Amino acid sequence: MAAEPVLEVRGLSKRFAGRAGRDPSSWVIKDLSFAVDAGEFLTIIGPSGSGKTTLLNVLAQIEVASGGEVRFQSRVTPVDNPKSLKPGLSCKIGYVTQEDNLLPWRTTLQNVLFPLLVQGRLDSETRARAQSLIRMAGLSGFENHYPHELSGGMRKRASLIRTLVYDPPVILMDEPFGALDAQTRAQLQEDLLRLWSLGRKTIVFVTHDIAEAIALGDRTLVLSRSPTTLAGEYTNPIPRPRDIRGIMTHPQFTALYQRIREHLTPEPHGSPTIAIA
Amino acid sequence: MVLLLAIWQGLSLAFGTYWFGSPWGVATRLASGVASGEIVRHASYTLLEATAGFLIGALPAVALPFALRRLPILTAILDPFMMGGYGAPKLALAPLFILWFGIGTQSKIALVAITVFFIVYFSAQAGVRTLDARLVQMAQVMGANERDVARHIVLPGAVPYIFTGFRIAMPYSIGGAVIAELISANRGLGYLIQLGAMNFDTTAVFVALTATTCIVFLGNRTLDVLERRLLSWRPRPNLDIEAGS
Numbered sequence: 001m002a003a004e005p006v007l008e009v010r011g012l013s014k015r016f017a018g019r020a021g022r023d024p025s026s027w028v029i030k031d032l033s034f035a036v037d038a039g040e041f042l043t044i045i046g047p048s049g050s051g052k053t054t055l056l057n058v059l060a061q062i063e064v065a066s067g068g069e070v071r072f073q074s075r076v077t078p079v080d081n082p083k084s085l086k087p088g089l090s091c092k093i094g095y096v097t098q099e100d101n102l103l104p105w106r107t108t109l110q111n112v113l114f115p116l117l118v119q120g121r122l123d124s125e126t127r128a129r130a131q132s133l134i135r136m137a138g139l140s141g142f143e144n145h146y147p148h149e150l151s152g153g154m155r156k157r158a159s160l161i162r163t164l165v166y167d168p169p170v171i172l173m174d175e176p177f178g179a180l181d182a183q184t185r186a187q188l189q190e191d192l193l194r195l196w197s198l199g200r201k202t203i204v205f206v207t208h209d210i211a212e213a214i215a216l217g218d219r220t221l222v223l224s225r226s227p228t229t230l231a232g233e234y235t236n237p238i239p240r241p242r243d244i245r246g247i248m249t250h251p252q253f254t255a256l257y258q259r260i261r262e263h264l265t266p267e268p269h270g271s272p273t274i275a276i277a
Numbered sequence: 278m279v280l281l282l283a284i285w286q287g288l289s290l291a292f293g294t295y296w297f298g299s300p301w302g303v304a305t306r307l308a309s310g311v312a313s314g315e316i317v318r319h320a321s322y323t324l325l326e327a328t329a330g331f332l333i334g335a336l337p338a339v340a341l342p343f344a345l346r347r348l349p350i351l352t353a354i355l356d357p358f359m360m361g362g363y364g365a366p367k368l369a370l371a372p373l374f375i376l377w378f379g380i381g382t383q384s385k386i387a388l389v390a391i392t393v394f395f396i397v398y399f400s401a402q403a404g405v406r407t408l409d410a411r412l413v414q415m416a417q418v419m420g421a422n423e424r425d426v427a428r429h430i431v432l433p434g435a436v437p438y439i440f441t442g443f444r445i446a447m448p449y450s451i452g453g454a455v456i457a458e459l460i461s462a463n464r465g466l467g468y469l470i471q472l473g474a475m476n477f478d479t480t481a482v483f484v485a486l487t488a489t490t491c492i493v494f495l496g497n498r499t500l501d502v503l504e505r506r507l508l509s510w511r512p513r514p515n516l517d518i519e520a521g522s
Contacts, residue, residue, distance in 0.1 A: 146510045
């Protein structure tokens with residue numbers, strides 16, 4: 001693995017401004033630091049309400065942080081000034097969100113071509129690439145369907161390849177398979193690993209599912225709940241290529257699952273849980 | 278429909294054709310009027326005024342909310358005036374327009390345009406305001422600039438709202454033209470109504486009203502066709518159940 005981390009987060013903090021009648025303000029993320037190596041599949045796991053989405057929004061440059069530093073390819077990118085935010089860092093950081101966020105008035109193909117269109121990179125070569133991604137994602141025959149005519153799993157695939165098509169070096173993924181049934185989910189995880197193994201992009205994948213975090217990641221970060229800090233870090237020894245459906249029985253999977261679960265076990269009852277995201 | 282005609286015929290028999298032109302009488306007069314080209318000539322003036330007024334009113338009404346999208350202060354200043362304009366009775370402006378534009382076609386077009394403008398403006402504004410912020414953010418992450426966002430996200434998202442505005446404004450545009458003709462004109466369906474009324478020719482009034490309704494119907498069909506083309510991406514309500522297939 002390359003020595004230089006592609007993405008580095010140092011002492012990142014974020015708090016929302018207080019509202020009348022509430023606490024003056026609450027920290028969502030406090031002093032969070034980690035680094036992501038080039039080509040690494042990093043999974044981040046944390047209980048719901050642990051500011052995972054906020055963290056990705058900050059990394060994608062669509063939300064400001066209150067303090068700290070983010071470095072992309074060793075260059076500092078400002079994160080605390082809303083005016084200087086550059087969403088997606090000039091197409092260097094792709095973002096696949098929880099909801100598919102496909103444009104409802106564009107067909108599958110038009111949605112996949114959309115980033116190329118706005119980046120002025122629409123030519124026969126990129127079109128061919130889009131077509132081959134559509135084929136690989138099993139969406140052949142649905143190119144001219146509108147999003148509302150696709151199933152949830154298909155929309156997810158379309159949303160994923162819409163980001164893959166313009167080849168950003170880093171892709172952020174926010175519980176992309178959260179709302180799917182177990183079958184579709186396993187299928188999409190397999191597809192994602194297959195597509196990833198072709199290009200070896202850097203992926204930061206956020207989830208609240210321990211099994212998913214282990215099955216997909218090279219390394220897993222565990223976050224604590226509000227405020228979010230780094231609670232633990234686990235390197236995943238399970239070799240690739242992995243068999244997603246059979247991984248549950250892998251002895252190393254079980255061991256890792258146990259350790260992370262103990263780590264995530266909530267503190268004794270009594271403190272009310274507050275969901276933020 | 279048959280029941281409606283029966284009631285109408287019944288009313289005209291009960292009260293006499295002086296009060297209610299009979300449907301048969303209206304139909305024959307309408308047919309002869311169409312055949313002689315008389316009705317068609319007057320209707321085409323009304324249609325021309327309504328169409329021209331609609332276009333002149335609707336285009337800036339659609340464009341303005343887009344131009345104001347990034348100017349919240351100017352929007353806040355304009356809003357009360359727009360609301361006032363929306364609420365003001367347009368008919369009361371007719372004497373002014375006659376004064377400014379004369380009794381010819383222009384004053385009718387102006388009245389239609391101003392009526393249509395305010396209706397479409399508020400629909401288009403609603404469409405621009407219901408913009409999905411998340412879609413915009415995602416597009417920006419993918420490299421879309423301000424112009425791309427306006428063209429590929431704000432505009433298509435607002436089209437259903439703009440169409441709703443068109444649908445509401447369309448009958449108003451034809452009604453506006455007819456009413457403007459009622460006030461002062463020497464041609465058009467409104468003139469025919471006025472002429473019929475002055476001659477106590479109730480059937481002529483009904484003939485002109487029927488022709489007006491036909492134009493509204495035609496306008497609605499045109500919008501249907503346009504909408505099916507422009508909004509094909511929207512989920513269509515499932516009509517199979519109703520059809521009982």
